[in-house]
Amino acid sequence: MPKVRYTKLAALCVLAGFAAWMGTGKFSSVGSAATENVEKPTEVEQPKAPARAVGVVKAPHVQHARAIRISGQTDADKRATLAIRVMGVIKELPVKQGDHVNKGDLVMRLDAEDKEAAVDMAKALVDQRQAEADAAERLLKSGNTPKLQFDQARSALAAAKAQLETAGAELARNEIYAPFNGVIDRVPVERGSTIMAGTTVATLINLDPLLAVGEVSERDLPYLKLGSEADIRLINGQTVKGTLRYISRDASTATRTFRIEVAIPNEEKNLPAGMTAEITLWSEPTNAVVLPRSVVTLSNAGDLGIRYVDKDNKVAFQPIDIIDDTPDGLVLGGIPDDARIIIAGQELVTDGDTVNPAEADAETIKKLMAGGASGGTQ
Template identity: 35%
Template sequence: MRFFSLLTATLVVVFLYALVLERDSLRAWASGAAAEENPEGEGIALPEQLVAVVAVKSQARSVENALLLRGETEASRQVVVSSETSSRVVSEPIRKGAFVEAGQLLCELDPGTRPSAVAEARARVSEAQANEVAARIDINAAERLGEGGYASETRVATARAAQEAALAGVQAAEAGVAAAEKEIERLSIRAPFAGLLESDTAELGALMQPGTPCATVIQLDPVKLVGFVPETQVSDITVGALAGARLTSGHEVSGAVTFLSRSSDPQTRTFRVEIEIPNPDFSILDGQTAEILIASSGSDAHLLPGSALTLSNDGTLGVRIVGEGDIANFAPVDYIRDTPEGVWLSGLPDEVIVITEGQEYVGNGEKVEVHFAENNQ
């Protein structure tokens, strides 16, 4: 009894396989068998069996495209403010997280003997200026005596050389004053721009050397969104394009593309893109993960049900369309994006009839019986 059940199940599977997957071969075999039984074709009329399918008439529409990227937030500016001279900190530290204005004092250093060096440099300027005045008087006297024949040309040349040396001495003394005053300015380490302290300023009494950090300042308003675009899509992005993003916190923001790299990353072959986002309340932090959408140029596409999609024998994504004479054919498509109403597809003619039900049971060049959906007569 069990043997007959297995035999029946096997025959059903074979029949279904031949009916669904080998439909064209089965039809050709049946036609060949009929032709052998009746070579003249007399007295036999094989009715054409058409596969009934459901289809829709679709008209291409313009749709805005968007590129989806993974990226992160990044501070507009970030700098480690360092010391340019050696001395000890004499100011109280400012704690991290504090907002500082551009030019605000961050670290004050002990002046030591630097004020005395400035006073000494200024005294040298006065001395050099007095020497220059004396040299000018001497050369005037030498030139008058030389005109009367009472002084040699050598004396006049010597007086002129002395005046030039006095002028050089004045310039050197003035340069010494500028250097001493600049050293005094370096004792006050100030914020280069308005922003937030990412670290405490140097502690009171800490010894600073040239290059020793005083504090780290970051600017978060505006903040940047940074993503990387594949080389196949970089031509779809332009500077100034609208963009939006959803952060991991659920916060949604929008802005515009401000930078698109012209050189790809040698490792990933991707291009850096930056989007500027207003952040007046500093709610967006540096380094947050973001899902970025960038608007690109629109294109003509069809909005079709997801059920219309199928694959060709080589795995190409496409749909079955109905052409002249109700002949079905496979048409490859380009997937744009998914929506609650369906999927946007490009690569099809402006007007096309697309099979939405039954496309898996017909092959290329096969005539079908088309029934249009109720809402698409």
């Protein structure tokens, strides 16, 4: 029993001592007090990275005309469908498909013997009434006839002349003449056949000048000028030159494009209508530079442009206008005259970076040009 009491007494003493220690609050310094006296290591300043090297060039400015390329087709300058106005039998048909005719040439004549006879009778009547009027005038002057009789003779002459004009007009309805110089494209009737009023007799087209017709977008419209030269490449590979003669001022409601017409000299009539053609229109020359396609990049906002180095060797972004895409590179507008354009390393820097610019040599530029030409842009 005394042994058991001694153990309980010892436990109570340990418990009392632990409670007193807890009351002092000194337990929180265990494991941390040692670190308070340890000196913190000093931060070592990291060396700055050297400025990135980039290749730059001062591209010479040139005068370049913007090329506007559109698809189109050739068409006749004039086109007429010749139709007869009366019914009859074809008596004369002196033309065939492919014939060249001049303005006023006979294309077709109907058999109209009765109308020809009516014209002859009207002419004879006019001659008779003219003789009667002349006789009445002589008698009037000599005082042997009253003026009323002379007036009646003049009226009869006027009526005969009107009858002759009517007969001639009826006869003319049986004939068709070419309204302009051109080529007979189609003749759907045959000599001796009977045709009704309104039947198409022939189709006449004028191929000199030949037209190249296409449509330009509303964005390209401000760059076009009447009278400017144009290049036309036909589907057979033949290339010809023409002059822009017409620009529509009314856009198509479906495509928002404007019709244009280019006149092509075609004196020999060798170029036909209806061929597919690629039309290249040229704008007024503008100030631009020719650079490799690889120099073009995007800004943080997604704008198309180039990066250049300013006087403080800092990178800046310049929006551009792509004027043309040539085998020698991109023709760009909107670039300052003294800009040092980054042509190597522009994708590795951002606006505001300080760089170490180095002038690109001719061989480097040549390689970049060759690489850009093989890639192409759309």
